[in-house]
Amino acid sequence: MPKLLIILVVIVGTAIGAAAIGILLRHLLGPILRGIFNVIQFIGHLIIELICDVLAATWNLFVAVLLLPAIIGGLLFGRWESVGRMVRGLSSRFRRTGRRVAGLVTRPAGVQPQFKRTPSRTTRQGRRSGEFPGWRLTGELQAGGSGARLLVAEPADGAPDGAPSRVVIKCFDLSGGAPLGQMIRESRALDGAKKLGLVIEHNHDETRFWYVMPFIPGNHLAHTVTAMHTSGGQLSESSVIRSVGWCRDLLATLGKYHDAGFWHKDVKPENIIINDTGAHLVDLGLVTPLQSAMTLTTHGTEYFRDPELVRQALRGSKVSEVDGARFDLYSAGAVxxxxxxxxxxxxxxxxxxxxxxxxxxxxxxxxxxxxYHKRYATSAEMLADVAFLAASRDPRQVRPADLPSVSASPAPEATPPKPSVGDVHRRPRLEVSDWWSGRYRVRDAVPGAPPSQPDAFEAARRARDSRRMIRDERRQRRSAARRSSFGRLAAFFVGTFVIVFTSIFVLKYADVWFPDPVPMSTQMLPDGKGQVLIVNNHPRRLDAHTAVQAAFTARGWQPMDDIDAEARFRRDIPLTNGLQVGADEASTRAVRAVLNTHDLAGAAIVQASPDDPNAVQVLLLTGDDASLYDLEVLAKAAGSIQSTP
Amino acid sequence: MHQLTTSFVRRLRDRDESAWFELWQVFGPILRGQLMKWGNGRLGQETVRDLSQETLAALSKSIERFDPTRGVRFSTWLLAIARHAMSDEMDRRMALKRGAGKRPIHLQEDWMGGLGSAVDAAYEQKIFEAKVAAAIRRAEASSDFMSFEVYRMRVLDGRSGKDVAVQLGVSQPTISRHLQQARRELRTRLTEIVATWSFTPEEMAEAELAGLSGDDMLFDEALAEIWHRAASMDSEC
Structure with missing residues (x-):
């Protein structure tokens, strides 16, 4: 029985030990090694960028020297424009110098800003199209395919009340080549957008037409999805959850459009902005009333546009003859x-x-x-399914049979069902499907209702998703960089080389840079060379004075008790344990002066050891040297010295 | 020749846009793949897309001259036009390089009979697979959503009947019933598509040779295999 117990204990101990080692490797050594690797990599990058900057600065200097005669000549001959151009070019070159290193140090780890600054230099054309009453331009976004400029602006004097702190101005300029057809189409879409509260104001003049929308910061979905799939292979659980959450946001927005009597018509990843607050549908260029009497057009983006829309458009159907909301739902599925x-x-x-x-x-x-006839009839119906998925712990584990649209019988009506009073007060029922893992299913969820979680929970979930997203993106970026960047590998080797080289260099010259002030001697006192001044500076061992005198006498020295010499010695030389004779030039000179004045061969300072206040050390100073001896060595040398406690 | 074939050609000649859209849906991916293959890395995606559209534009101009009774496959004729568009593009590029160039080749009816040996078997195989894919697409549109989903999960995705029943929350006999419905629809649509797009007796016999006229098990097996090949080919394009 005891043997069995021992075996059991050994097995359990081994398992615990292995687990502990595993945890140690996973949570302690892993991050440390990663940190070391990153530091080395960063140093390598820094050095490479520094070299590049230095080379660039040298080259810029060389160019400046070459251009100097031309600039002087231009000044002499009054070629102001040419001189101005050259000087601007040079100053631009010098301004760029140092940006590589600065960029490396200050580069943000998070999302890159999506917009570029508006050039400060304005041409006549730029100045004219840059003037928008009530708004001050701060940047410009990448233009889409509509031929319009997308300008980022802040409210200025004359801005409407309650305007957000940042807006986007979509500006069509006929003189800049914007197509008239697109302008007319967008101006027609404005009515719908204004009803939905998506447009703050709009205006036009002889050649321009523009409207102002709230600015939504973030990256578009295509960018985020690309980052999500960078690592290749399967999607992580968090990525699936986030995707479903974004789809839910998209459907909620589409529901608002459809309820207001419009359809978006251009739902695609590039028109969906992702940020911490979820997914936001933008671009109002093709927003169309569901009951419009216009002929259906094939506008949209291939693969995200329903082929049925193309067929209907080719047949010449009117918009009011089809259900545009279903085309949006097709696009939502494609997204x-x-x-x-x-x-x-x-x-x-x-x-x-x-x-x-x-x-x-x-x-x-x-x-x-x-x-067309078999898909979800309304966005509310699809939203119910997607909201159900988003509310589940792991959407991958949900069965199609559990979805509200499948389990509900009969199928939901075309209009979004309003929850009854009983439904509103009835809480969704949680049914535990796996007691071991804690997995559960939500039963009796009201179709079309938001996920059955209090707002605080929802906010916490969003915050968690956001953190996960940032973490996953960072991981994927790192792994992608590790896989693809030869430069980073080179940086790692350069960093390693520099660290190793620096370490060798530091170790080699450590003695020179940081000398030991007074080397401890473990040898016997040197043989007598003449008179030696004994200066007792030990606060607790007065008896040591006599003992040290005896030791010096034994080695042939002539110990001297001269009160004047000792007083002068104490005045000129600070008798501390940190006396830097040999290293400190002033102290050395002072010692020599005292020794010469009193015709002494040396001075012995009796002092306490820094480690042990009761121990006794003797610092022997000669004209050109200083040695430290401890009392035990002296005692051995003298043969009769005993230390007193 | 089947009546469906002649009526479809007539619709093309009558400039029926939905017929042209259908043609584009069925043959577009094959055409792009073939142009990409000929381009041998020299043509980008956009150029290939433009060339395939030019091919259809050229086809619309010369559809009047197409004679189905001469026993030439429509796909072969389409390939000849695509080659013409391609050579035109190459000539244009050379002209841009040198500042001059050859005169573009004119489309001639001789091409209809002159490409038989040049067309490889792989191309014809892809054309057949595209027809099957079009039949599946049409069956998906016309059959009940649940029936087709059951067929997709059971046959195209290769899941077991029990697993499909559990996922969809129905019994296995219900699964079998849905399978039968979807299969029936698929057979009908396949016959229709093959009849529409077959211009020669060899083309009419292709489905039978591929095992698509056998019993249910053989039919499912052959269809799944062709579908997966067609899907992977399109992803390569």
Missing amino acids: LYYMVEGTFPAHGNLSRFEIECGDAIRWVIRRAMAD
């Missing part, structure tokens, strides 16, 4: 496919799934992209 697969649905509803995302998500995508 969800894009988020999950990282690529566009080349085969429409028959596109294959290569990445594991669970049957329920696939079901939702296929239902949204199904034939």
Whole structure:
């Protein structure tokens, strides 16, 4: 029995030890090694960038020297414009110097800003199109395919009340080549956008037409999805959860459009902005009233546009003859496919799934992209399914049979169902499906209702998702950089080389840079060379004075007791344990002066050891040397000295 | 020749836009793949897209001269036009380089019969797979959503009947019933598509040779294999 117990204890101990080692490796050594690697890499980068900057600065200087005669000549001959150009070019070159290192040190780890600054130099054209009453331009976004400029601005004098701190101005300029057709189409869409509260104001003059929208910071979905799929292979659980959450936000926005009697018509990843508060649908260029009497057009983006829309448009159908909301739902399904697969649905509803995302998500995508008459009838119906997925702990584990649109019988009506009073007060029922893992399913969720979580929980979930997103993106960026960047590898080797070289250099010259003030001697006192002044500076060992005298006498010295000499010695030389004779030039000179004045061969300072206040050390100062001896060596040498406690 | 074929050609000649859109949907990916292959890395995605559109534009101009009774495959004729568009693009590029160039080749009816040996079997195989994919697409649009999803999960994704039943929360007999419905629809659409796009007896016999006229099990197996090949080919394009 005891043997069995011992074996059991050994097994348990081994398991615990292995687990502890595993935890240590995973949580302690791993981050430390990663940190060391990053530091080395950063040093390498810093050195490479520094070299580049120095080379650039040298080259700039060389160019400046070459241009100097030309500048002087230009000044002499009155070629002001040419001189100005050369000076501006040179100053621009010098301003750029140092940016590489500065950029390396100050580069933000998070999201890069999406907009570029407006050039301060304004041409006549730029100045004219840059003037918008009530707004001050601060930057410019990358233009889309509509031919309009997208300008970032702040409110100035004359801005409407309650205007946000940052806005986007979409400006069409006929003289700048903006197509008239697009201008007319967008101006028509403005009515709808204003009703939805998406446009702050709009205006026009002889050649320009512009409207102002709130600025939504963040990256567009295509960028985020690309980062999410950088590592290749399967999607992480957090990525799937985030994708479903963004789709829910998108559908909620589409629901607002449809309820207001409009459809967006251009739902695609580039028109969805992702930030900490979720997914936001932008670009009002194709917003159309659902009951418009206009003929349907094929505008939109391939792969995110329903083929049925093209067919109907080719047949010459009117907008009011089709249900535009269903085309938006097709696009929403295509966007969800894009988020999950990282690529566009080349085969429409028959596109294959290569990445594991669970049957329920696939079901939702296929239902949204199904034939026009078979897909979700309303955004509320699709939102109910997606909200159900978003509320689940792991959307990949949800079955299609659990989705509200499948489990509900009969199918929901075309209009979004309003929850009854009983529904509102009835809490969704949680049904534990796995007691071991704590997994659960939500039953009795009201279709179309928001996820069954209090707002605080929802906010916490969003915050957690946001943190996960940032962390995942950082990881993926790091892993992508590790895989693809030869420069980083080179930086690592350069950093390693520099660190090793610096370490060798420091070790080699450490003695020179940081000399030991007085080397401890473990040898016997040197043989007598003449008179030696004994100066007792030990606060607790007065008896040591006699003992030291005896030791010096034994080695042939002539100990001297001269009160004047000792007084002068104490006055000129600070008798502390840190006396820097040999290293400190002033102290050395002072010692020599005292010794010469009193015709002494040396001076012995009796002092306490820094480690032990009761121990006795003797610092022997000669004209050109200083040695430290401890009392035990002296005692051995004298043969009769005993230390007193 | 099947009546569907002749009526479809007539619709193309009548400038029926939905017929042209269907043509684009069925043959567009194949055309792009073939142009990409000929380009051998020298043509970008955008150029290939432009060339495929030019091919269709040239086709619309010469569709009047297409004679289905001469026993030439429509796909072969389409390939000839694509080659013409391609050579035109190459000549234009050379002209841009040298500042001069050759005169573009004119499209001639001789091409209809002169490319038989040049067209490789792989191209014809892809054309057939595109027809099957079009039939699946049409069956998906016309059949019940649940039935087609069951068929997709069970046959195209290769899941077991029990697993599909659990996922969809229905019994296995219900799964079998949905499978039967979807299969019936697929067979109908496949017959329709093959009849529409087949101009020669060899083309009519392709489905039978591929095992698509056998019993249910053989049909499912052959269809899944062709579908996966077609999907992977398109992802390569």
